[in-house]
Amino acid sequence: MKTKIYADAKSALAGVVADGMTIMSGGFGLCGVPEDLIQALKTSGVRDLTVIGNNVGCDGHGMWHVLANNQIRKVLASYVGENKILESRYMNGEIEIEFNPQGTLAERIRAGGAGIPAFYTRTGYGTKVAEGKETRQFNGQWYVMETGLVADVSFVKAWKADEEGNLVYRKTARNFNPMMATAGRLVIAEVEQLVNIGEIPPDQVHTPGIYVDRIFVASNYVKHIERLTTRPRPAAEQGSGIAAAAGAEV
Amino acid sequence: MKTKIYADAKSALAGVVADGMTIMSGGFGLCGVPEDLIQALKTSGVRDLTVIGNNVGCDGHGMWHVLANNQIRKVLASYVGENKILESRYMNGEIEIEFNPQGTLAERIRAGGAGIPAFYTRTGYGTKVAEGKETRQFNGQWYVMETGLVADVSFVKAWKADEEGNLVYRKTARNFNPMMATAGRLVIAEVEQLVNIGEIPPDQVHTPGIYVDRIFVASNYVKHIERLTTRPRPAAEQGSGIAAAAGAEV
Amino acid sequence: MAWTREQMAARAARELQDGYYVNLGVGIPTMVANLIPEGMRVMLHSENGMLGMGPFPFEGEADADLINAGKQTITELPQTSYFQSSDSFAMIRGGHINLSILGGMQVAENGDLANWMVPGKMIKGMGGAMDLVAGVPRVVVVMEHNEKGGAAKFKRQCSLPLTGTGVVDLLITDLAVFEIDRGGKGAVLVELAPGVSVDEVRARTEANFRVADVLARAT
């Protein structure tokens, strides 16, 4: 029986990537980012990549490493702030960025994975995003046609996997990972824990194993926080019950 | 603070349904069917309903009761077998049935809930299902345009709910229920257990409470089985590990 | 001597490969579940929202919340996952299921399939069949070679309403096995049931087909 388990990012990536490929990589900001896979992609040295992700890392973190190593030709993202190298390359015309509204990007990836070549959305109608795209009325409202996205390889970060490839994500580290797991021709999952078959209850699987080709346990890296924001612990604890925005950014 | 909790199906349905409405009702066969809501709909006596569901019950079960009570004008379904009243009314032209491929029906409901007015699918291209619909090529393949579906009211059957309306489904009783919870202007959840806030772990919510307007605990009915299929218990237990199709239908 | 239903299922089971995710239709295709070779990992998909179908439950252990797409009570395995219908058909439509084995009423030489309605008779609906044939990259149809009255079911063109156009890759009947090219390059007879001749197949088939240079002969 074939196994899906690999020793590490390098072996999981072996023979998978090539120049000119399109790669999806999960994460929102620095949360839920497959960091070992990104490092292995950098080490692989493949070039002229198209990278699809909500962001392209930020200074010193995540996909920024691959960008800084001159491996990326084009980016599809919704937000690329806090990334000076990307900024300068973009302003100099050395890299192409296709800005996608975040929900359109998410839905395009979901559509790609679900065999839907195109769909209509109100998002972006009448804006630069709709330029060059088909627009159309349904029930008196205008919509923009957007197309599905697929990748040669998808990098997914999950919390737990079993040997079948069933995945569970943790809190907001879920973000773009589950859709990308459906939209890659080959999907590699970087996970924090490999658990035994049966330890993930069938009703609680987030990504069924059918979508996952290769799995490895991430190295013991520290997860980064982009904006550490806390509130002081009161002498007598008092919670508003709802978001206290008065915290301090550290 | 407004509560979403109602005493029973009748009170949850009060003031909600009217003649001519479109109602989505979850379930696949007799599995995951909101039976109390269906009985309350029958009791309400509203007529000329359009009902969207994978099936329309089967003889003596589920939405069949509303059908037998002459309340349904039109059905959108993927499979309507084992339903003699529906068969005779359809053959006599007394009821309209729009047959949808199961996956197209599921996706149309998902699209309706997600604000997507239309999408393209390969399913049904070149068949009766595509008649009168727009067809179109993407990357050399032909696709059919299908539209999103919404309902005035959605009936959803879940296993557990909390007061916020977060829902969890059980096994294959999930089926069409989660999509329908997103696609009703008003959504009523019939649940087996109402649990305290905090008892459903945030990573394990299937339907977030935002989609649920009213909740009640189902009466203590027996869940029906359409095709009870078992295998004899061997003297010394031996499992194939995979489906043993040699069971007997009871 | 034509193949029995069990032998047709066994032939279909030879299409399984290690690691495959497979959807089985009702009837003969369901029997393939019992014929997965030892040591091969095959996960069975049920389009009502399950991956990793287990065997039928023991008597007295059926769970009304756990049924397959044929509405039979089944069981789960430790690696099972459940999901909603839209996700189940996203799997199918997105091409993630490796193999679909299903029954047919008619198959045409260009891979068209008809298996959901007969004009004049009550239409029960196509269920998930149209999605499966449109979405799964490899579709195997298992059906009797002829109707009870003798009419050919493997035809130049289907006369019944279609389930899908150009969707069948392999046709297994009680007489023979045909590879079909979805791109319209025609059908090839690749295998014969024991004691069945090419001439007999030709006589009982309306479709045009070539005969493979090396013709397998089942024993």
Added chain:
Amino acid sequence: MAWTREQMAARAARELQDGYYVNLGVGIPTMVANLIPEGMRVMLHSENGMLGMGPFPFEGEADADLINAGKQTITELPQTSYFQSSDSFAMIRGGHINLSILGGMQVAENGDLANWMVPGKMIKGMGGAMDLVAGVPRVVVVMEHNEKGGAAKFKRQCSLPLTGTGVVDLLITDLAVFEIDRGGKGAVLVELAPGVSVDEVRARTEANFRVADVLARAT
């Protein structure tokens, strides 16, 4: 006397209703989270995949896996749910979020909004803003009435690239509050900050607007 940022947030908080699901943008809108009236149930949505945002964590308790759409560390509540991005934006696009409060660079009298890019400057991207304004049935924009140099931000037409067309229902500035008709019936001044006159607002506004018959005067 113009409203402070805190007072603008307080005015925006008056748009909340019991049972609402609300998305708050960065800046002044975020401050609305602290101004939910006692006894009112309001659930905060974070478009990266969370419903039921809690307060910032206590020092030393931040979790890198738990951030809001502004990438700040936050906490969960007992009723929180997490979901993937496509489901989060299905919520938004499908009109399930009741209210979106966000910042703006320019608003036009027909409800057009510009808040994502300035030509010639680095484009960071629109993030989820275009989805929010296109999908949420009630959109409230909170912004300073004028640019630092004095230029009007509430305009006849936006000069900056648009985030959405005809999407703003209510505009709250440091001077006044305007109701805007998405259908193009124009803007109505409905409320003034203390000590601000209609004439001052007219002088500092490019957009056409009517003055409500009963004009609220904040104290």
